Amino acid sequence: MLKRAFLATVLVLAPMLTLAQSDEELERGEAVYVKRCLQCHGEDGDGLGPAAERLNPPPRDFTLGLYKFVTSSFDADMPNDADILRMIQDGMPGTAMPGWSDILSEQEITDVLTYIKYFAELEGEPDGQTDFGTQITSSADSIAAGKLLFEDGDRCSECHGVQGKGDAIKKLKDDNGDRTWPRNLTKPWTFRVSNDPRDIFARISVGIPTTQMPSFADPASKKSLTIEERWHVANYVTSLAKTEKVVNPENFVIQGARVQGDLPNSPDDELWETAAHSTFMMVPQIVGGERFFTTANDTVTARALYNSDQVAIHLEWDDRTNSIPGDEKAASIADDEIFEDAIAIQLPRTIPAGMEKPYFLMGDTANPVNLWSWSSGSTETPETAGIIDATGIEGQQPRNDSGDFQATGSYRDGTWRVVMTRALKTGNPDEDLQFEEGRFVPISFFVWDGSNSETATGHSITTWYWLQLKPGATFKPLIYGILSALFVLLLLVWWSRNARRRDRSAA
Ligand code: HEC
Ligand code: HEC
Missing domain, CATH: 1.20.5 (Single alpha-helices involved in coiled-coils or other helix-helix interfaces)
Structure with missing residues (x-):
């Protein structure tokens, strides 16, 4: 009898006990949240924190209980705790969401997880899990099978493009009506999770909730894939990762090579394949003029060749859209007004004596710069090229006569290639940089993605690097x-x- 009464008391008290415990957890979670997450995700967890306005993609609205990168099944009612934990710990590359594992203790991270789940009253376990079956290890055959499935019926290429560069002509919005861009699958450093086949398998199976990327495990979909097929596609996507033309943080110098005879003036000339290439990171220009936080391009690849008279610089960067002002198709996929795609090389007017460089944003009066510029053109106008003299953002003077300077571009499969050529010496040292073999010349780059409404001071930039015309192999090595x-x-x-x-x- 006594025993039964005791049991009854325990049964009544037990839920209250766990509740008390989670209240404490919630309070601890709230403290972490207020300090670390509120500024972006908002006081009420609705993604409308004070910093949110500038962020693209915007911070997650936790009140909806929807998460993008999950491993519970595509039709499950909630994500696994482990999915959310992973995003909190590691952060999400390519977005403002930082990783917290170095800053918060494990306890603080679990507490804040409890707190953000509370915004949507998520409780318990998801009611379904993604079936990973048996992983198929990558092989040439599996990759080939995956490529076919990727393109079959435009399954993935519909959004990600045939080369996977995210260059399909399709306008995508998330559930909130905000613009989303399909990932450029050749740039794994932009993946929110990773390009490990197991992670890609999960993305293909679940889709990316709140975005237009659908589940390919859903049997109701005409484009659904079996487990085996999903592993092939995952292996193919992993194989798309660029291994060349990626940023090497130790490389600061574009090594220009000397050639006999004419320089290639076409961006698609095979001779460019023989030139050493350097890839540099680009970031939004947010210092001067009208600032632009959400530029589209994150890297640019440069190479240089020269002969006894001229230097030619080859520039290459991925751009999802060939932006053509005036073109209806281009307009239909842009959000706003379209401008021309464009690129400029920044060079000091004179080679500095030491290691000093002009102000990184178009120089200043003491250290003027030359901007070698190219724009893609519109339906009305052909591409244009010219030199701009600058002593800061406000002090830009396009030249009427750019001498023998030339630039021409070609767009293919989500990539721009542009070649710029100019005489090594122009006979006008007051205006133009005069190249000298072996000397290190500061060089930096500005890129505009016109479909992303980048124009004027809204563009991406690199920091200063160096260009060196390596002394030619023509006579010195012979001696x-x-x-x-x-x-x-x-x-x-x-x-x-x-x-x-x-x-x-x-x-
Ligand atoms: C500087 C702004 C910023 C801060 C601070 C921030 N976040 Fe985020 N967070 C974001 C953005 C932006 C996204 C959306 C990324 C996307 O949609 O790809 C996001 C997404 C998330 C997601 C969604 C993951 C998914 O799979 O959908 C979780 C969970 C998250 N944040 C938790 C937190 C927690 C917890 C904190 C505090 C410890 C925090 N965030 C702090 C900007 C921030
Ligand atoms: C209807 C358009 C659409 C289709 C079809 C589509 N995707 Fe996506 N995909 C997207 C969008 C949009 C994103 C970016 C979502 C975000 O993070 O906001 C994305 C992101 C991804 C990512 C990035 C994951 C990460 O960690 O960042 C991978 C991988 C991917 N897709 C693979 C595929 C594969 C493989 C297929 C075909 C089986 C496919 N997608 C079909 C639109 C699509």
Whole structure:
């Protein structure tokens, strides 16, 4: 009897006990949230914090209980705790969402997880899990099968483009009506989770909730894939990752190589493949003029060739859209007004004596710069190229006559390639940088994505790097070659005479 009464008390008290415990957890979670998350995700968890206005993609609205990167099944009622935990710990590359594992303790992270789930009253476990089956390891066959499925019926290429660069002509919006861009699958550093096949398998299976990327495990979809097929597609997507033309943080110098004869003036000339390339990181220009926080391009690849008269610089960058002002198709996928795609190289007017460089944003009066500029053109106007003299953002002077400067571009499969050429010496040292073999010249880049409404001071930039026209292999190495051959010959003569002498004294 007594025992039964005790049990009854425990049964009544038990839920209250866990509730009390979670209240405490909630309070601790709230403290972390207010300090670390509120500024973006908002006091009420609705994604409308004070910093949210500038962020693209915008911070998650926790009141909806919808999460993008999850492994519970596509039709489950909520994500796994582990999915949300992973995003909090690691952060989401390519967005403002930072990783917290170095800043918050494990306890603080679990507490804040409890707190953000509370905004949508998520409780318990999801009612379904993604079935990963048995992973198929990557192989040439699996990748080939995956490629077919990727393109079949425009399954993935519909949004991600045939080359996976996210260049399909389609306007995508999330549930909130905000513009989303399909990922450029050749740039794994922009993936919110990772390009590990297992993570990609989860994305394909679940889709990306709140965005237009659908589930391909959903049997109701005409484009659904079996588990085996999803592994092939995942292996294919992993194989798309660029391994060349990626940022190497130790590389600060574009090495220009000397060639005999004419320089290639077409961006698609095969000779460019022989030139060493350097890839640099681009960030939004948010310092001067009208600032633009959400530029589209994150890297630019440059190479240089020169001959006795001229230098040619080849520039290459991924751009999802060939932006053509006036073009109806281009207008239909843009959010706002479209401007031309464009690129500019920034060079100091004179080679600095030491390591100093002009102000990174178009120089200043003490250190003027030359901007070698190219714009893609519109339906009305052809591409244009010219030199702009600048002493800061306000002090830009396009030249009437840019001498022999030329630039031309070509757009294919989500990539722009542009070549700019100019004389090494223009005979006008007061206006133009005069190149000298072997000297290090500061160089930086500005890129505009016109479909992303980037124009004027709204563009992406790199910091200063260096361009060096490496002394040519034409005559110096020959002299060194002859000298060293002579030296070896003398050494041999000396050695054999000594040897003979040694022989004689031994005898
Ligand atoms: C500087 C702004 C910023 C701060 C601070 C911030 N977040 Fe975020 N967070 C974001 C943005 C932006 C996204 C949306 C990214 C996307 O949609 O791809 C996001 C998304 C998330 C997601 C969604 C993951 C998913 O799979 O959908 C979670 C969970 C999250 N944040 C938790 C937190 C927590 C917890 C904190 C505090 C410890 C925090 N965030 C602090 C900007 C921020
Ligand atoms: C209807 C358009 C659409 C289709 C079809 C589509 N995707 Fe996506 N995909 C998107 C969008 C939009 C995003 C970016 C979502 C975001 O983070 O806001 C995305 C993101 C991704 C990511 C990035 C994951 C990460 O960690 O950041 C991968 C991988 C991916 N898609 C693979 C695929 C594959 C493989 C297919 C075909 C099986 C496919 N997608 C079909 C629109 C689509």
